[in-house]
Amino acid sequence: MIEVSHISKRFGHRLVLENVSFYVEKGEILGFLGPNGAGKTTTMRILTGFLPPNSGTVRIGGYDIQKEPLKVKRLLGYLPEHNPLYTEMTVRDYLFFVAETKGVERSKRKTQVNETIERCGLREVASRLIGHLSKGYRQRIGMAQALIGDPEVLILDEPTIGLDPKQILEIRQLIKELAGKKTIILSTHILPEVSMTCTRALIINKGRVVAEDALDNLTYTRGVSISVRANPQTLLSTLNSIDGVKSVAIEDEKEGIVRASIETGQEVRAKIAYNIIQNGWELFEMTPLRASLEESFVRLVTEEEGQ
Amino acid sequence: MKNIYFLAKKELKIYFYSPIAYSVAFMFLLIAGYFFYSDVLYFSLISLQARSGFMGLDITDWVIRPLLGNMSVVLLLILPLLTMRLFAEERRQGSLELLLTYPLRDIELVLGKFFGCLAVYVLMLAFTLPYPIILYLLGRTDISPFFTGYLGIFLMGSAFIALGLFISSLTESQIVAAVITFGLSLLFWIINWATHFVGPPLSKILEAISIITHFEDFMKGIIDTAHIIFYLSFISLSLFLTLRVLESRRIRG
Numbered sequence A: 001m002i003e004v005s006h007i008s009k010r011f012g013h014r015l016v017l018e019n020v021s022f023y024v025e026k027g028e029i030l031g032f033l034g035p036n037g038a039g040k041t042t043t044m045r046i047l048t049g050f051l052p053p054n055s056g057t058v059r060i061g062g063y064d065i066q067k068e069p070l071k072v073k074r075l076l077g078y079l080p081e082h083n084p085l086y087t088e089m090t091v092r093d094y095l096f097f098v099a100e101t102k103g104v105e106r107s108k109r110k111t112q113v114n115e116t117i118e119r120c121g122l123r124e125v126a127s128r129l130i131g132h133l134s135k136g137y138r139q140r141i142g143m144a145q146a147l148i149g150d151p152e153v154l155i156l157d158e159p160t161i162g163l164d165p166k167q168i169l170e171i172r173q174l175i176k177e178l179a180g181k182k183t184i185i186l187s188t189h190i191l192p193e194v195s196m197t198c199t200r201a202l203i204i205n206k207g208r209v210v211a212e213d214a215l216d217n218l219t220y221t222r223g224v225s226i227s228v229r230a231n232p233q234t235l236l237s238t239l240n241s242i243d244g245v246k247s248v249a250i251e252d253e254k255e256g257i258v259r260a261s262i263e264t265g266q267e268v269r270a271k272i273a274y275n276i277i278q279n280g281w282e283l284f285e286m287t288p289l290r291a292s293l294e295e296s297f298v299r300l301v302t303e304e305e306g307q
Numbered sequence B: 001m002k003n004i005y006f007l008a009k010k011e012l013k014i015y016f017y018s019p020i021a022y023s024v025a026f027m028f029l030l031i032a033g034y035f036f037y038s039d040v041l042y043f044s045l046i047s048l049q050a051r052s053g054f055m056g057l058d059i060t061d062w063v064i065r066p067l068l069g070n071m072s073v074v075l076l077l078i079l080p081l082l083t084m085r086l087f088a089e090e091r092r093q094g095s096l097e098l099l100l101t102y103p104l105r106d107i108e109l110v111l112g113k114f115f116g117c118l119a120v121y122v123l124m125l126a127f128t129l130p131y132p133i134i135l136y137l138l139g140r141t142d143i144s145p146f147f148t149g150y151l152g153i154f155l156m157g158s159a160f161i162a163l164g165l166f167i168s169s170l171t172e173s174q175i176v177a178a179v180i181t182f183g184l185s186l187l188f189w190i191i192n193w194a195t196h197f198v199g200p201p202l203s204k205i206l207e208a209i210s211i212i213t214h215f216e217d218f219m220k221g222i223i224d225t226a227h228i229i230f231y232l233s234f235i236s237l238s239l240f241l242t243l244r245v246l247e248s249r250r251i252r253g
């Protein structure tokens, strides 16, 4: 649905995006992750046709954003980072205006605006001035505005920024309800947001893509935790002699059962299990220790910096 | 075409949801009303005295022209307040970014804003229509200069609005937009004063680009297509420049 290939963008002499490529399948929710200043907003502005890239192409729904901007724009719903709204208008008037300019047919405008108001939980405030509403409501209006015209693709730039925890949950819920129906790119610098709403993540740092994968693969296995009935000292030396084991730490020992966590470089679970059985020890438990997305993120971003 | 209408309607709504349009229109009507009242009063005073002495005092000279002239000065002062927000505010709020991602053409955006503001202006002018009607009821039949004068005022105001729209597209600050629009409008207004001390051909050029020289014939009841063409070109040039600014903003981000 979205194909970004080799886009670069500079502001003056500063290279803000460098050879960024990725794709998003129809119905997918891609988490666009990166620290502040990584280039998320710039990428999204290029996707929406607001900024032209210095090089590279963007195709959405098969159309090139540079060559057929109007066709692409009909497929798009966009929620900009600072969620600009016309504070002097009422919610309903504003959404009606959006429906008009997005080219919703006259006969469908009213029902679509009403449906969107319902869906985004705006019924109680529909006839109030936007300027008088709370940040949470405004964010929902921003979402509503993106949803009007029933676009296939949604581009949401930090949709939960600046909201309180309850409002954050509401917006996430709204996004989850859209899962599968729309193709969504959602940028954020808050990691749990990605695990909660997205199917795949793209990590960007200093204008370059540093990782792009399904969430399961990004949260890699960093080791195992085991419970064994054995002598702690011999266990320690046995485990340490296995190829691929980086370090072993005894967590505790109760009634002869030792709990240890093993940090591994590669996949050595089978070898560990084999060695324990070989020694005739009883293996009670063996669970992989998964790095959280935070850890992957920090690792990827710092690795990048180390280069 | 439809999009221009939608966009103009939105501008109109924002004008009337906020106090801008009301306060600008109110001040305009207050001052125009004051001028009308005093001009008419003065005229009746003079014509009473004239009964005894010289004859044929012309209402065009004594009421209509001063009134239209004064109205145009007031417009010079207040139209920048109407145009200042058009693009500047959208840029400051960031809503222009969103608007540019809707399936709209830049030209539709520019014209939508222009016509939206123009509609407020026309409404404002419409509220001064009682003046010619009162004059007519007072028994002075030749009020035709009023109508050509209105055409002139309408064209001149439209030119100020187009200029204001262009200036507003250059900045994020409404105040800056208003100040520059006012300054430039004034400059276009008084530029013909310089004709007194520069010789031709410069004086001819200054005369030709002065907004006020083109207005004078309208006040006398004359419709000259040259003047209409001047205002229309002024408007088109301003709108064209606005369009270019919008395009270049897009490139620079």
Ligand SMILES: Nc1ncnc2c1ncn2[C@@H]1O[C@H](COP(=O)(O)OP(=O)(O)O)[C@@H](O)[C@H]1O
Pocket: A011, A016, A034, A035, A036, A037, A038, A039, A040, A041, A042, A043, B252, B253
């Ligand atoms: N219009 C602009 N002019 C100059 N530099 C910009 C502009 N927009 C963004 N930048 C710079 O580009 C970098 C990436 O910004 P941005 O895309 O907003 O990052 P993010 O959204 O990931 O926080 C930042 O360092 C920012 O300062």
Ligand SMILES: [Mg+2]
Pocket: A037, A040, A041, A042, A081, A157, A158
């Ligand atoms: Mg950003």
